[in-house]
Amino acid sequence: MGGIVKVVRKEERINAARVCIATIAALAAFAANAQTGKPSDLAELSLEELADLEITSVSRRAERLSDAPASVFVITGDDIRRSGATSLPEALRLAPNLEVARVDSRQYAISARGFNNTIANKLLVLIDGRTVYTPLFSGVFWDAQDTLLEDVDRIEVMSGPGATLWGANAVNGVINVITRGAAETQGTLLVAGAGNLERGAAARQGGKLGADGAFRVYGKISDRSHTSLADGTSAQDSWNSGQAGFRADWGTGAGAFTLQGDAYRGTIDQAAPGDGRISGGNVLARWARQLSGGDRVQVQAYFDNSEREIPGTFAERLNIFDVEFQHALRVGQQHSVIWGGGHRQADDHVSNTAALAFVPADRTLTWTNLFVQDEVALRGDQLRLTLGTKAESNPYTGTEFLPSARIAWKPDASRLVWSALSRAVRAPARLDRELFVPGQPPFFLAGGPDFQSEIAKVLELGYRAQPSRRASYSVTVFHSVYDHLRSLEPGPAGALVIGNKMEGKATGIEAWGSLQAAEKWRLSAGLLVLDQNLHLKPDSGDTTGVAAAGNDPKHQWSLRSSLDLPGRQECDVMVRYVGPLPSPSVPGYTALDARYAWHFERGLELALIAQDLFDRSHAEFAAPPAPPSEIERGLFLKLRWSL
């Protein structure tokens, strides 16, 4: 997994624990290269890239995204601002290597390389190093994941297995949301916006903490309208939420300490039997130290509480404690090693209802991992081989091994060919083993006491090039072989029992590129092609078919134009096409999103944002038994004042 490593290394200071590892590995790799970068190499970087360079990383060599031997797309903070996105899931639409489907007012189905579902479970999501998936189903409750988008530095989206560094769950991808350091978010920021689909306001205040420290605090509230069903009636899914948080950073590049936290609360409208509620809070501490020769250590620990009460369905109170350690070092002239370990404990309490039950209702789950990765410089910087494995124990299947091998060939500064072979597993979640529907026998659906890990073996081949200063592109071809995928097998007393009797293959292409067509005009494009072939094993008795595994388009593409106009105005247009979903059937759609912004004196920005401008409404995903919600055309006026 040298891949994201490099990206990070180049991009910014270490923010997330695992990201840190990567950075470290990268730094170490540089040190192995005796030649430091020439100043003229730096001049090839964009303004944004220069502003993102870690001084300490450049002191070894300027690194570029084009060095990552993985399918990584980076959404920058500026991309998010110019997209007009008002939530993390909406911002993720910018990544060509992700499937993002809005299910209703607050739920999203988000995945990479297939298996998309509201309970998608093969994508790992981190916010500033904090893993945000729930052990209930190994997926993400997107309505509870928020931060002040204006303070997001970048979102790194890696499609493909990242298990060697990130562990089980990073089967088909990793999303790293990385916020800016507190020193970069000084002063006051006020944001307010209103539209037909949502209203919101946010404020942030940053300041200094002594000579070497800085802090920020923020608060935000939002209110989202309900969606409508195809017949025009309300889906009764409006919701509102509020979140507050802080971040404090001390130190310099040589050593840094970060303390940050968030707390949120939300109310969800529900037709019957009553409103739902979500709330939670987290606090994270991270300490990183740059050692001599590019070596680096980092320790991170966090506590994360989340509560969710959906009357009639279930209620959950989850407390997670997580601690991680990483060390990156150089061994000899050729080896850049990163190793580390972590321990995670989740205390999960579910209040069962007549509709469904988790048995036992209360569980304490623990995961422990150790990993090591070695990046070997075979022919200077031209050929690099990265070998690594992680051993991770989980409460259900014991210890799983997650090895990977990556090779990168860089014939010259502007081209990179890479290939990777990885094994990743999706370890069982509570849902797989402990879910029972309805809440009392006789059960219609029962967790599988013998449910094993789902396994993916993935071969990837990628090419990345920057033919000129103005253009760059990336193409990745992947072939994944899956085994032990979740199926529903006939069990005793007519119940369906969760089993592992589905298998299959997926082949696909991920491609994107950008072109600075003129000094003030940037064009970007993305393409996703997925050919998935899943089937039940001969001894399976599953009569529901393979639909439960996910619902994915075969094609998806996007085109984006960012134009700076005279008078400090900006015009952004994005056209995106998502192909039809097979089962349950959802027609394909093309949406045109646009944003026009005016910048005034004193840091004032006014933006008019339209989502799906040319279509009154369309469905993006269906999650039966609920009828699909129609996602309406959205108009939003946003005021942002940076003092």
Next chain:
Amino acid sequence: MVALTLRLCALVASLAAMASISALAQVDRTAAETRIKAAFLYKFSAFVEWPGRAFAGPESPFTIGVIGADELAADLEQIVKGRTVLERAVVVRRMRRGESVEGIQMLFIGQAEGARLTEILASAKGQSVLTVTESEDALSHGSMINFVSVDDKVRFDVALPQAERGALRISARLLAVARKVLTSS
């Protein structure tokens, strides 16, 4: 939980002992910072519009003056070698104190100039010279762009009124990358 906390504390304690080694990295760091600033100077030229009168003639080179920053000047010379700005050749001029800013389009004043910063900035005031500095409070003394080290990165603040006085137009893209943009003095 207690056991985990203890384990964490033990780790932190053993790691802290290694901290002193990191001072060695400092020398490298300064060189890197200089190099990044030099790259920025070159990049800035693409995001600023100079009025026609800023150049003596169509064949005049694009000249970047550097004062009080020899290492940066050396890095910048390497960068501009073989490159053009606004379809003009690029020249790096190492300047002495008191030298006129006549014929230069961009002026970098290094921290080494210290208190003389104000005086040098005053000599460029009102001219179509993009002044770039790396000193605290330099914007309040008339500089247009000032580098700051933030979070182990080189960032910069921009003072628009000064640039406007020099009839320079700074593009929104550059402003978007800036840490702070001052719009009134």
